Amino acid sequence: MTDSSDRLVTGADLARVLAPARRPSPPGGLANVLTFGWRALLKVKHMPEQLFDVIVTPVMFTVMFTYLFGGALAGSPDAYIQFLLPGILAQTVSFTTIYTGFTLNSDIGKGVFDRFRSIPIWRPAPVVGAMAGDTVRYTISSLIVLVIGFVLGFRPEAGAVGIVGALILLNLFGVGMSWIFVVLAMIVRTPSVVMTMSWLVLMPLTFASNIYVDPATMPGWLQAFVAVNPVALLVTAIRELMSGTATASAILAALIGPAVVTAICAPIAMALYARRR
Amino acid sequence: MHDASSPAIETVGLRKAYGDKRAVDGIDLAVRRGSIYGLLGPNGAGKTTTVRMLATLVRPDGGSARVLGQDVVAEADAVRRRISLTGQFASVDEDLSGTENLVLLGRLLGYRRREARARSEELLAAFGLSEAAGKPVKDFSGGMRRRLDIAASLVVTPELLFLDEPTTGLDPRSRNQVWDIIRLLVRNGTTVLLTTQYLEEADQLADRIAVIDHGRVIAEGPSAELKASVGTGVLHVRLAEPADADRAAAILATRCGDGVLRDGDPRRLSVQLADPALATAALADLAAVGVALTDFSLGQPSLDEVFFALTGHPAEAAGDGQPEAPE
Numbered sequence: 001m002t003d004s005s006d007r008l009v010t011g012a013d014l015a016r017v018l019a020p021a022r023r024p025s026p027p028g029g030l031a032n033v034l035t036f037g038w039r040a041l042l043k044v045k046h047m048p049e050q051l052f053d054v055i056v057t058p059v060m061f062t063v064m065f066t067y068l069f070g071g072a073l074a075g076s077p078d079a080y081i082q083f084l085l086p087g088i089l090a091q092t093v094s095f096t097t098i099y100t101g102f103t104l105n106s107d108i109g110k111g112v113f114d115r116f117r118s119i120p121i122w123r124p125a126p127v128v129g130a131m132a133g134d135t136v137r138y139t140i141s142s143l144i145v146l147v148i149g150f151v152l153g154f155r156p157e158a159g160a161v162g163i164v165g166a167l168i169l170l171n172l173f174g175v176g177m178s179w180i181f182v183v184l185a186m187i188v189r190t191p192s193v194v195m196t197m198s199w200l201v202l203m204p205l206t207f208a209s210n211i212y213v214d215p216a217t218m219p220g221w222l223q224a225f226v227a228v229n230p231v232a233l234l235v236t237a238i239r240e241l242m243s244g245t246a247t248a249s250a251i252l253a254a255l256i257g258p259a260v261v262t263a264i265c266a267p268i269a270m271a272l273y274a275r276r277r
Numbered sequence: 278m279h280d281a282s283s284p285a286i287e288t289v290g291l292r293k294a295y296g297d298k299r300a301v302d303g304i305d306l307a308v309r310r311g312s313i314y315g316l317l318g319p320n321g322a323g324k325t326t327t328v329r330m331l332a333t334l335v336r337p338d339g340g341s342a343r344v345l346g347q348d349v350v351a352e353a354d355a356v357r358r359r360i361s362l363t364g365q366f367a368s369v370d371e372d373l374s375g376t377e378n379l380v381l382l383g384r385l386l387g388y389r390r391r392e393a394r395a396r397s398e399e400l401l402a403a404f405g406l407s408e409a410a411g412k413p414v415k416d417f418s419g420g421m422r423r424r425l426d427i428a429a430s431l432v433v434t435p436e437l438l439f440l441d442e443p444t445t446g447l448d449p450r451s452r453n454q455v456w457d458i459i460r461l462l463v464r465n466g467t468t469v470l471l472t473t474q475y476l477e478e479a480d481q482l483a484d485r486i487a488v489i490d491h492g493r494v495i496a497e498g499p500s501a502e503l504k505a506s507v508g509t510g511v512l513h514v515r516l517a518e519p520a521d522a523d524r525a526a527a528i529l530a531t532r533c534g535d536g537v538l539r540d541g542d543p544r545r546l547s548v549q550l551a552d553p554a555l556a557t558a559a560l561a562d563l564a565a566v567g568v569a570l571t572d573f574s575l576g577q578p579s580l581d582e583v584f585f586a587l588t589g590h591p592a593e594a595a596g597d598g599q600p601e602a603p604e
């Protein structure tokens with residue numbers, strides 16, 4: 001785009017905008033976080049394609065696995081989708097957490113974070129706000145997967161209650177786990193490295209799990225891994241929520257992973273962020 | 278603590294090292310309020326690191342720095358309330374529109390939604406960006422982006438504005454617009470610290486200049502004085518025969534003094550002139566002994582020549598165009 005107006009900045013205009021207006025009183029930390037959340041939403045609005053990157057794989061897997069293996073694994077595609085869809089939801093949100101780190105890393109690489117760091121705001125606000133905005137991303141991608149599921153015949157027994165419960169749990173999980181990628185974003189140089197490393201973390205977590213098949217037929221060592229895999233624990237809890245058989249212990253088990261990750265990674269991320277290089 | 282009489286910037290022995298590299302190696306500055314102060318130096322000289330320390334982004338390793346009377350380490354938050362920084366790389370969000378960028382900052386600084394919007398419109402209009410307000414910044418031209426960047430620094434009028442290489446990479450017309458803005462800012466009471474690689478820019482804008490090399494101030498003073506110390510101009514000649522270089526250099530030195538500068542190209546010679554009239558005499562001397570020239574020109578001293586005049590060695594770009602602050 002070229003600069004169409006030849007109008008130079010005039011002294012009168014500038015004098016007017018520079019006139020010492022009322023200096024606004026600094027807002028609180030929560031207000032800062034909400035503002036950064038708004039910024040994250042604007043990014044989703046301007047670049048919806050980022051959302052599609054994350055959703056295409058799960059949607060493809062859902063459709064493919066349902067018809068390819070549904071009959072063999074569960075007797076019919078219709079029976080299999082009841083089993084598969086909660087797993088796909090967990091997978092989708094897990095993949096979406098990558099973008100928290102990805103966008104943060106591109107932000108840091110550009111000058112805009114310097115500006116945020118040079119204005120008087122609650123210091124963690126840019127990071128915490130971005131994570132808060134990402135919950136909208138988790139919710140949107142979960143809803144898209146749910147719609148595909150409904151089209152393919154997914155009918156959760158617990159109905160709307162089960163779905164809302166699952167969405168809340170998915171968001172808590174997403175926010176908690178994304179601290180890993182926030183730390184990664186602060187250490188690694190480029191967004192594409194964040195991406196590659198994140199896939200390396202997430203691939204084993206999502207495939208060596210109970211998303212696609214019941215782990216009963218896996219070798220013992222793999223079953224042992226699945227039993228403690230936070231993604232698998234999340235899948236179990238979501239299946240229970242969707243079928244109306246949720247137990248407190250399953251939900252708590254699903255939250256242990258994100259809680260531990262947050263306890264370890266959040267302080268590290270904040271220390272890295274505050275570091276004045 | 279911060280009475281109006283304290284200088285805008287006061288540093289004593291400011292230091293910052295990255296590993297073995299002493300990026301800033303004992304810088305003393307005193308910047309008067311209401312003035313434009315220029316930090317002039319090549320890439321990697323320590324300008325950006327100095328600005329980042331003053332803008333509270335980087336913690337100094339040693340020395341002290343007070344901005345508007347407040348310490349940049351102990352009173353960082355208070356300093357942040359009174360300054361703005363326009364970094365070397367666009368410090369606006371490329372994915373958002375011009376309006377969204379300014380509203381974002383307005384909200385962060387405490388304006389209500391409606392006030393932030395009004396402020397954004399007012400700033401965009403003043404900077405001739407109203408038409409492009411709704412477009413994503415990544416579609417802006419370099420000059421428009423720079424103006425938005427400066428507008429973003431004025432969402433709340435700062436007492437002190439840091440501009441890190443505000444015109445690097447801009448075309449001449451955009452550069453002149455940015456210069457106009459800077460002059461107007463100062464006329465309206467803001468103090469400006471700018472860094473630049475161009476002597477002309479420092480000379481055009483700054484009341485005082487500090488020349489920085491290898492993290493140290495190698496010369497400081499009002500721009501007129503500094504320029505006088507470099508001489509009034511430079512004669513550049515291009516030889517037809519590279520073999521004539523030594524002979525030509527000797528002749529130029531005899532006529533014009535010791536300031537002969539030779540760069541990598543053996544055909545090119547430059548010499549500083551105490552008086553522009555020496556140029557014609559020097560050219561006549563070369564012609565008289567049969568040194569043929571393909572080209573000559575009389576120009577303002579470049580940064581290289583300033584450095585040569587001040588240090589006796591040419592400016593070496595330590596950073597090959599990369600930002601100074603390592604990851």
